[in-house]
Structures are given as C-alpha cells and as structure tokens.
Amino acid sequence: MNKINIAAEKFARLIEQQLERVAKMNEDTAFLDYAALPEIRIGTVGGDGIGPAITAQAQRVLEFLLADEVKCGKVKFVEIKGLTIENRVEKNQAIPDDVLAELKTCHVILKGPTTTPQAGDPWPNIESANVAMRKALDLFANVRPVRVPEAGIDWTFFRENTEGAYAVGSQGVEVDENLAIDFTVTTTEGSKRIIRSAFEYARQNKKTLVTAVTKANVIKTTDGKFLRCFHEIARDYPGIHTDEWYIDIMTAKLIDKKRRGHFQVLVMPNLYGDILTDEAAEFQGGVGTAGSANIGKRYAMFEAIHGSAPRMVKEGRDIYADPSSMMRAAIMLLNHMGYEAQGARFETALDICTLTARKHVLTGRSDGATNAEFADYVMETIQKL
C-alpha cells in the first residue's frame, strides 16, 4: 500500500471516531443534579511534581470548610492514586484503566498538575493526562476566571475543552519523513454547548458582553463553524452584546489598557483558550495564581492552569510551591457542587491572604512561607470572617 493510502485510511478511522463522538454528544443532554445526590464524592488526585504538595493544602482547606458535611455523610473525599507519570508510563496509558474507573465513581475531582511528555523527553510520548481526562469524562467547558480589581480586569474565559487542535492531537499523520499532518476538529454541538455555557454564565452573572475569539479569516472551515454557532446562540440572548476578535489581535488587546477593561466573558476554541488564558493569568500574578474548572454534564474536574514544575521538586522546593492556584480551583469546585456559602468564605479569605493583608507570602523558596503555613493562614482567616 502506498503512503497516501496508509494516511487516507488513518484519516478515515479518525472520521469514524469523531462521528461516533458526535452521536454520543447529541444523546447526552442532562446535567447532574448535585442537590439530589445522597452523597457527593470528591476525588482527589495529587499528580506529579509539585502536584501532591499543593493539592494536599487545598484539600485541607476544603475538609475544614466541609467538616459538617463529611461528618453527616453528605460529602466523601476519595483519594485516587496512580495518576503519576511513572504509573502511566508503566501501563503505557494516558490514564490507566483502573484509575479512570475510580475517577468515574466520583462526581467532582480536584486534580493536581500532571507531567505532559513531549518528544525528546525521557518518557514515551503518551498523551497528556489532562487532555485525556477532559476527553474521557467529556469535560467540555474549561472555565478560567482572571480578576485584577485595581486594573479593572474581570474576565471569565470559556475555553472549549474537547475539540479543536486537541481532539486528535496525539493522532496526527506522519506521511513520510518530509510531511506531517495534524487535524483540528470542530462539531456543531461541541461548539454550541460551550458557547451556550458562556452566554448562560453571562446571563446569570449580569454580564453584558460575550466575546468570540477565533481565527476564522484563515482557519475557515472549523473556526468558521464556531463563529456561525456563536451568532446562532447569541440570538437567544438579546439582552447581551457580542463582539468578535481574531486571536492574534486579541492577545494584543489584553495588554491594551484602554481596551482590556471592556472584555467580560470570552469564548473560544481549545488552543486559543490555552494560549490566551496563560497570558491573561500573568496580569493576576502568573499561572500559579489561576484555577480552572473543567465542566461536563456528568463529571467536573478542577485544577491549576500550570504544569507540575518538576524542577522545584528536584531542588527540594515543593513545600514552598504556591497552592493558591489549587485553592482557586477548590473554590470553583465548592461553587459547582452548590456550596456557594463555603465557596464565598474561602474566596474572601484567599483574597485577603493573597491580595490585601498578605501576612505569609510564598516566594517559591525558603525565604517565603511553606504551603502548609499558607493553608493554616487561610483557615485562620476564614475563622475570623
């Protein structure tokens, strides 16, 4: 068989897989009702590098806030081991089957960062655990808030989380030594469900503007579809203004002091969301300060937006790693489960600890607080509220 036929067959299989996914997505309509559950299971996953250290501290504050619920059996914490780079390499799976089965027994998941292998690493180039989990649990909405009140910044990014360049990112085709082709995937329902989530959020939170970010002038077929879906959904929300930007100029507008305060809710395909949210988080103090919610209809997972920082562990500095990204994630987890009062107390305390009082500051090194000291400080602050 010649190389064109081999590549064409691979492409045909990808299309089959994606058509199956579309059929499943169209069947799956109802969101889980947390209030109706007899017990909410919170899975905790430490991950790699600094992950276990910072996740444990966010979990301590969650356990403190949910002590009554745990005591009466309404909430249960479940520790899930085995989502480590060593175990994933040993099983040669992005998420080993037994770990995925355990994740699926939970309703919400607090997940530390995991190592993502790339070409040239000592690890085999297996798919990222984040990306695999988002797809396996169909966590289609990646919600990433960034707030800098003194700079007039209050942005909420809705990053599509299961499609675009990530959908088959580990299944590109190396046609021969001179030609490599990757694919980007956009579906109608996949676009509509993330865009609808952004508009619903805007409506519920009295936001007046939803911005679409694409590169539809060049990536015409897939981004073009995303933008058409955006205009169609927007018609259901006549009270909300819309605008649209291309990703390149959007990255510039986020640093334009005159313009940036005007953005409120932003919705975009996967890769643009990945890039833009790192840039956005920098205004707030860097990726170490930013949490992220990965929301699907049946499951939801909450994590930091940064990686596992293996260098900090190598240098023995994981106890000094900033846990506030995981704490921001934990706040979103509480809100998502319907525990908004606890979420608000946690958020107020964390704002005091990181923005205003700042009695224990993390520097990432031994001249700053440890993450355990910082978590103690957050809990003391909650008690004083």
Ligand code: IPM
């Ligand atoms: C993120 C991360 C991941 C992504 C990596 C670790 C695969 O950068 O959550 O933004 O690209 O989505």
Ligand code: MG
């Ligand atoms: Mg990223």
